[in-house]
Amino acid sequence: MELNAKYNPSEVEDKWYSYWLEHRCFHSEPDERGAYTIVIPPPNVTGILHMGHVLNNTIQDVLIRHARMKGLNACWVPGTDHASIATEAKVVARLASKGIRKRDLTREQFLQYAWEWKEEHGGIILEQLKKLGSSCDWDRTAFTMDEKRSESVTKVFVDLYNKGLIYRGLRMVNWDPKAQTVLSTEEVVYRDEKSKLYHLRYYVADSDVNPVKPTGEEGEVLHTDEQGRYYAVVATTRPETIMGDTAMCINPKDPKNRWLSGHKVTVPLVGRVIPVIEDRYVDIEFGTGCLKVTPAHDVNDYALGKTHNLETIDIFNPDGTLSEAAGLYVGMDRMDVRKQIAADLESASLLEKVEDYDNKVGYSERNQDTAVEPRLCRQWFLKMQHFADIALPPVLEGKIKFHPSKYVTTYRNWLENIQDWCISRQLWWGHRIPAWFLPVAEGEEERFVVALNAEEALAKARQIKGYENIGAEELVRDEDALDTWFSSWLWPVSLFDGINNPGNKEISYYYPTNDLVTGPDIIFFWVARMIMAGEEYMGDVPFRNVYFTGIVRDKLGRKMSKQLGNSPDPLGLIAKYGADAVRMGMLLCSSAGNDVLYDDSQVEQGRNFCGKIWNSWRLVSGWSVDENARPGETAVQAVKWFDNLLSKTIQTVEEHYSKFRISDALMAVYKLFWDDYCSWYLEMVKPAYGQPIDGETYNATVNFFEKLLKLIHPVMPFITEEIWQNIRHREEGASIMFELSPAAGEWDDIYLKSFDLAREVVIGVRGIRAQKQISPKESLSLFLDGELDAQLYPVISKLANISKVERGTASGASASFIVDTLKCSVPLEGFIDTSEEKAKLQAELEYQRKFLASVRAKLGNANFTAHAPAAVVDLERKKEADALARIEAVESALKAL
RNA sequence: GGGAGCUUAGCUCAGCUGGUUUAGAGCAUCUGCCUUACAAGCAGAGGGUCAGGGGUCCGAAUCCCUUAGCUCCCACCA
Numbered sequence: 001m002e003l004n005a006k007y008n009p010s011e012v013e014d015k016w017y018s019y020w021l022e023h024r025c026f027h028s029e030p031d032e033r034g035a036y037t038i039v040i041p042p043p044n045v046t047g048i049l050h051m052g053h054v055l056n057n058t059i060q061d062v063l064i065r066h067a068r069m070k071g072l073n074a075c076w077v078p079g080t081d082h083a084s085i086a087t088e089a090k091v092v093a094r095l096a097s098k099g100i101r102k103r104d105l106t107r108e109q110f111l112q113y114a115w116e117w118k119e120e121h122g123g124i125i126l127e128q129l130k131k132l133g134s135s136c137d138w139d140r141t142a143f144t145m146d147e148k149r150s151e152s153v154t155k156v157f158v159d160l161y162n163k164g165l166i167y168r169g170l171r172m173v174n175w176d177p178k179a180q181t182v183l184s185t186e187e188v189v190y191r192d193e194k195s196k197l198y199h200l201r202y203y204v205a206d207s208d209v210n211p212v213k214p215t216g217e218e219g220e221v222l223h224t225d226e227q228g229r230y231y232a233v234v235a236t237t238r239p240e241t242i243m244g245d246t247a248m249c250i251n252p253k254d255p256k257n258r259w260l261s262g263h264k265v266t267v268p269l270v271g272r273v274i275p276v277i278e279d280r281y282v283d284i285e286f287g288t289g290c291l292k293v294t295p296a297h298d299v300n301d302y303a304l305g306k307t308h309n310l311e312t313i314d315i316f317n318p319d320g321t322l323s324e325a326a327g328l329y330v331g332m333d334r335m336d337v338r339k340q341i342a343a344d345l346e347s348a349s350l351l352e353k354v355e356d357y358d359n360k361v362g363y364s365e366r367n368q369d370t371a372v373e374p375r376l377c378r379q380w381f382l383k384m385q386h387f388a389d390i391a392l393p394p395v396l397e398g399k400i401k402f403h404p405s406k407y408v409t410t411y412r413n414w415l416e417n418i419q420d421w422c423i424s425r426q427l428w429w430g431h432r433i434p435a436w437f438l439p440v441a442e443g444e445e446e447r448f449v450v451a452l453n454a455e456e457a458l459a460k461a462r463q464i465k466g467y468e469n470i471g472a473e474e475l476v477r478d479e480d481a482l483d484t485w486f487s488s489w490l491w492p493v494s495l496f497d498g499i500n501n502p503g504n505k506e507i508s509y510y511y512p513t514n515d516l517v518t519g520p521d522i523i524f525f526w527v528a529r530m531i532m533a534g535e536e537y538m539g540d541v542p543f544r545n546v547y548f549t550g551i552v553r554d555k556l557g558r559k560m561s562k563q564l565g566n567s568p569d570p571l572g573l574i575a576k577y578g579a580d581a582v583r584m585g586m587l588l589c590s591s592a593g594n595d596v597l598y599d600d601s602q603v604e605q606g607r608n609f610c611g612k613i614w615n616s617w618r619l620v621s622g623w624s625v626d627e628n629a630r631p632g633e634t635a636v637q638a639v640k641w642f643d644n645l646l647s648k649t650i651q652t653v654e655e656h657y658s659k660f661r662i663s664d665a666l667m668a669v670y671k672l673f674w675d676d677y678c679s680w681y682l683e684m685v686k687p688a689y690g691q692p693i694d695g696e697t698y699n700a701t702v703n704f705f706e707k708l709l710k711l712i713h714p715v716m717p718f719i720t721e722e723i724w725q726n727i728r729h730r731e732e733g734a735s736i737m738f739e740l741s742p743a744a745g746e747w748d749d750i751y752l753k754s755f756d757l758a759r760e761v762v763i764g765v766r767g768i769r770a771q772k773q774i775s776p777k778e779s780l781s782l783f784l785d786g787e788l789d790a791q792l793y794p795v796i797s798k799l800a801n802i803s804k805v806e807r808g809t810a811s812g813a814s815a816s817f818i819v820d821t822l823k824c825s826v827p828l829e830g831f832i833d834t835s836e837e838k839a840k841l842q843a844e845l846e847y848q849r850k851f852l853a854s855v856r857a858k859l860g861n862a863n864f865t866a867h868a869p870a871a872v873v874d875l876e877r878k879k880e881a882d883a884l885a886r887i888e889a890v891e892s893a894l895k896a897l
Numbered sequence: 898g899g900g901a902g903c904u905u906a907g908c909u910c911a912g913c914u915g916g917u918u919u920a921g922a923g924c925a926u927c928u929g930c931c932u933u934a935c936a937a938g939c940a941g942a943g944g945g946u947c948a949g950g951g952g953u954c955c956g957a958a959u960c961c962c963u964u965a966g967c968u969c970c971c972a973c974c975a
Contacts, residue, residue: 003934197975235975238975283975292975359974406902409901413971588909589924591910599908616934620934622934663911670923690933770941776930858955861955861956862955864955868955869916882918
């Protein structure tokens with residue numbers, strides 16, 4: 001069959017992916033084989049493929065395909081995540097562009113829009129994964145909000161509530177004013193920011209009834225204005241919150257501010273008189289040592305407020321504008337108020353100074369342009385101590401292995417300082433919390449029931465004293481949804497319906513899954529919580545290994561981002577270079593846990609490798625075969641050698657896989673194919689131009705090729721399938737992916753070593769040709785003095801174009817070189833510049849003498865010979881002997897000149 | 898403030914339990930080649946005081962201490 005001169009990836013890739021789908025090659029059902037399972041980290045349903053996905057999914061596909069070729073029942077389960085905050089934000093934005101406001105819609109109307117959005121965008125990323133060659137079992141495609149997954153979430157919520165692990169609490173939580181929902185502590189990311197520290201005057205308010213009495217002690221700092229009125233100076237980064245101030249706090253041990261003790265001060269502009277309280281919490285060294293206390297809008301201030309019984313004034317609306325309670329700037333955005341109030345304080349002479357200040361500001365992880373606002377809210381929480389207790393041992397004991405292992409420490413630190421998880425979100429897109437509130441009298445504590453559905457809720461409510469006759473319409477279901485991660489943490493269980501249907505055939509077969517491939521950024525959000533849910537609901541770990549990928553950066557080391565425009569479009573790359581090339585390019589520089597500095601040149605390398613594979617097959621497939629011919633001596637050695645080397649390399653590759661060193665495995669195969677098979681083996685067996693090859697060698701060559709394709713297949717599924725199908729006729733539905741990966745046989749290290757020696761000789765002769773500008777077409781003769789398996793002479797002859805290999809040393813003008821202890825010389829009448837050759841040999845002699853000296857120094861050290869193991873000493877002795885032999889060889893070569 | 902990690906060739910990284918010559922790979926570079934599979938290729942070559950300093954040891958890129966620089970994570974200092 002005639003092959004195209006150039007490999008055309010897009011045509012080949014589309015063809016085989018359709019074929020694989022058509023024959024349901026990726027589908028898995030429980031059977032008698034061992035299971036190998038990966039659950040995909042579900043990408044956001046509205047997301048599109050970026051380079052991080054490419055890396056992550058390439059690794060998963062390599063692991064899956066590798067396992068499949070080990071004869072395991074490989075099952076890679078795909079799916080998407082509803083990503084409540086991100087998706088709801090997108091839906092809200094789209095509605096806004098149509099002039100529709102969320103608050104004008106009912107929940108049902110909004111959800112209808114959201115589902116429409118999901119239907120439109122939900123499949124995109126999965127289709128993109130197909131372009132990459134991902135061998136997911138698409139029949140199993142799941143969605144965190146599909147029926148089974150939703151039912152699982154509700155069941156788990158009810159169960160955990162019944163176990164007393166879920167509670168409602170009034171807490172200071174992180175509020176996202178843009179999404180208008182609370183966030184968990186993990187969802188807040190802190191960023192360094194250049195901000196200002198405003199120094200504000202808080203005048204002493206009660207000096208007429210309680211005159212200021214300076215203590216006169218050392219370090220006291222008094223502030224008075226032109227009229228002699230006393231004031232305190234408060235340093236704050238958030239002047240817009242002064243309307244919520246209900247106290248000023250000093251440290252009782254602070255000599256600077258002791259004089260303020262027992263006084264009252266006036267909040268600037270606001271005019272409210274607040275007490276000066278004392279608490280050791282205040283850092284004497286920071287700012288002026290005076291802290292404004294705003295219990296409604298700061299976590300620490302809230303704690304102070306509790307201790308000191310302070311009033312709490314919430315001055316913000318949910319959208320971050322100032323509320324009626326603020327009294328001033330009502331309706332303005334908090335950020336605008338900050339600027340305005342600074343100006344107003346300035347003109348009222350209440351602003352002492354403004355300093356530059358670096359601080360950290362919390363932002364929503366999903367919405368990084370709006371600062372998070374601490375806010376006092378009643379929310380649903382999950383008690384985490386229990387989960388930390390069950391999730392820590394499997395990782396510490398190695399039942400789950402992290403790659404790289406450094407993340408075990410990160411994991412442990414988090415679990416050992418675990419905080420309760422705020423699981424409710426003020427969103428509609430998500431799993432609605434299965435709690436129904438009962439009517440209560442004004443001012444009474446809230447009452448609710450938690451149930452699987454409304455009927456059950458009603459039944460439960462009617463069991464409560466005083467509610468025996470309650471009507472269904474009087475129960476009000478909680479409006480809030482659950483945190484997205486409250487569904488993802490069940491993923492490895494819920495995908496096999498293990499929550500709804502415990503002990504079913506699938507969950508028993510596929511769980512625990514084998515490997516998880518994900519980024520370290522979601523170790524808390526997801527990895528840790530899956531371990532918790534797995535232990536809680538299955539009594540076993542959800543996976544055995546976690547492979548943490550790094551972040552894909554550009555070659556300057558910058559994170560890829562839309563703003564920088566440094567992120568290539570993966571589909572564009574696939575179209576340009578082919579999916580195989582992109583996969584290989586991503587893997588080349590990615591060891592577990594290390595960031596990947598992406599550069600197109602890596603993908604080019606992948607593309608070039610495809611070209612190499614393609615062209616080598618063009619060569620082999622183009623040979624005519626003479627079944628009656630006998631293999632030549634070179635071919636016999638070539639086959640023997642490559643057979644040995646293949647076994648050895650397979651062993652190495654498998655070791656790399658077992659340690660998740662995928663880029664090393666790839667590199668080993670890459671070199672085996674390109675350097676050993678193409679550059680050496682094929683050159684050795686290649687028949688003379690126009691001549692046929694003997695049948696035996698041809699078959700061996702094709703068998704090697706086939707084995708190599710199988711080794712490459714996990715990384716480059718398309719081109720390997722294309723050629724494998726091309727090698728001979730395959731049955732419809734057959735695929736290289738179902739072939740068993742070649743197993744390592746025995747190999748003879750001594751033979752491999754002597755072959756390497758022969759290779760070195762060839763390289764030496766080629767080096768002489770390069771130096772002397774002797775064409776490869778011009779044949780030379782070669783003298784060898786030393787140990788070398790004579791069977792390998794023909795190999796040298798063929799590859800170095802040597803007409804005759806003889807024992808001994810060339811007489812007359814010649815160029816020589818030493819390989820190990822083998823002295824090689826090439827007679828070069830007419831080519832040789834004797835003085836140049838002498839200088840070269842002198843340099844070699846010098847080098848060898850220095851080396852000998854260093855070895856002898858070691859051997860002369862009595863401490864060394866006495867303490868070092870015998871094997872090490874023997875090795876040094878051998879080095880000494882070898883060096884002596886080489887020196888002798890160089891000397892005799894010099895003499896010969 | 899606490900913790901983890903990194904620093905090896907121009908770039909990206911291996912180097913595992915300290916010992917296989919005087920430290921490897923890929924890419925890039927340089928020199929020759931349009932050799933009839935492949936110039937996206939072939940052949941050959943150059944390139945490193947293993948961040949600096951100290952220590953342990955017969956022996957250190959590897960173990961320990963220390964200095965410097967970088968990265969990441971955690972933590973409520975206004």
